[in-house]
Amino acid sequence: MDSHFYKYIEPIIKPRVYWKGEIMERKLDHSSVIPLYHQLKELLKESIEKDGVKPGDKMPSENELCTQFNISRNTAKKAIEDLVQEGVLKRIKGKGTFIAKPKLEQSLTGFYSFSKVMQESGLESKDIMIDLKVVKPTTKVMRILQLHRNDKVIELKRLRCANNEPIILETSYIPERLVQGISTKDIQNSSLYDVMEKTFGIMVAKAKEVFEPILIQEYESKYLEVKEGYPALLLERIAFDTSETPVEFCHSVVRGDRCRFYTELI
């Protein structure tokens, strides 16, 4: 188990010189072909990198940026909105815009379960159970899990949270015959794979994961507490048991403003 799987990047704590530092001395190039909002974004990112700021430090208001850089409200708004989407800044309703916490880092080189990894990295993990029911599989799920026409699947939908912040909306499909009678109680205090192994004798030995960037949909935005159209990662996993039979198909939508992934290549 890679203990770096889900971890906070250690923030560099420096004095809060950000908005008193040289950033406020700098100017945008109003005659450049590069759009002003893009210049402002780069300037802010460069300044965050250079001067060092703490997560939670407050940003100047849009008005202050307009005055400082002699730009329109729309230009300031677009730069800020982009940086919020990218997870560099965070908006808190009625309070303002702040430097966001560093993204959670997830390695793709090791096998994992969310709950175990959270436990190991000292973050408070919480799962919110959304739904657990028996359903008729879609054609895709049927093909992936190699099911027959009348086979049913368990659909388990959970919201995985780190320190009370929703991070992943996860839907697992498991052939019903493998986990007959599974209930929400079973999964309340153990990882799904632990329950599959200890209660139902199914050992997950291998998995294939496919992932691609997507946009947050209306449905997901309600659970993940980010706006529709924000960037996210779709992670689809097929888990196999020791005899290479597919035992789970898992469809996860991971917040892009809060997570990034890494891998080492040798």
Next chain:
Amino acid sequence: MDSHFYKYIEPIIKPRVYWKGEIMERKLDHSSVIPLYHQLKELLKESIEKDGVKPGDKMPSENELCTQFNISRNTAKKAIEDLVQEGVLKRIKGKGTFIAKPKLEQSLTGFYSFSKVMQESGLESKDIMIDLKVVKPTTKVMRILQLHRNDKVIELKRLRCANNEPIILETSYIPERLVQGISTKDIQNSSLYDVMEKTFGIMVAKAKEVFEPILIQEYESKYLEVKEGYPALLLERIAFDTSETPVEFCHSVVRGDRCRFYTELI
């Protein structure tokens, strides 16, 4: 080298029964709480999976969908637009909407260079050179490449294409002193890492990659020929030589509608 690194998923060739098949018999549930555009998307995806269609098969027009499913123009438009963003469908100006080619698949478990992989997988690879120049590094690039205050870097910006389709907008930063005098000619017919090794004696031995989902920006959309706001993957790589010194920082924007990534976990 993993030969599956960039490959087309083999399309399943079936007769073009799509729009004559059962899809056109099905109906949307107008009384459901699930939005109609979402129902339509799922129905279309299910049908593509079930009936099998070939890349290049033409979609019914928005008008036909409106009539068939008794929905508004906006509902049909949103479903189609979402599927275009997801890379399931492809719009060709003045011609209509078509089933898209399967996404290029990229493994994250092996080391690679775009040109080598394309060559091995039988796709026609082409690089369009956008810019090669000596620049003052940003604070971020300076930190990553462990540069001193007055060090310069080579900035190499390329558009990587597969079968004439732009796929990746890639910007490499290399400390200038390591590749003094490098020219566009050097890279025209060889991979960058080959040139670094053969001409400059720098052997890339290891890399760390970080990736996160982002939205296509205006600047990138012009090169990658996708709309601003479409999903993409930002891939940042730090390459190290045999003595673990960072020798390259590479910033790649990968089209999300055309690529997906996979990894195997054991």
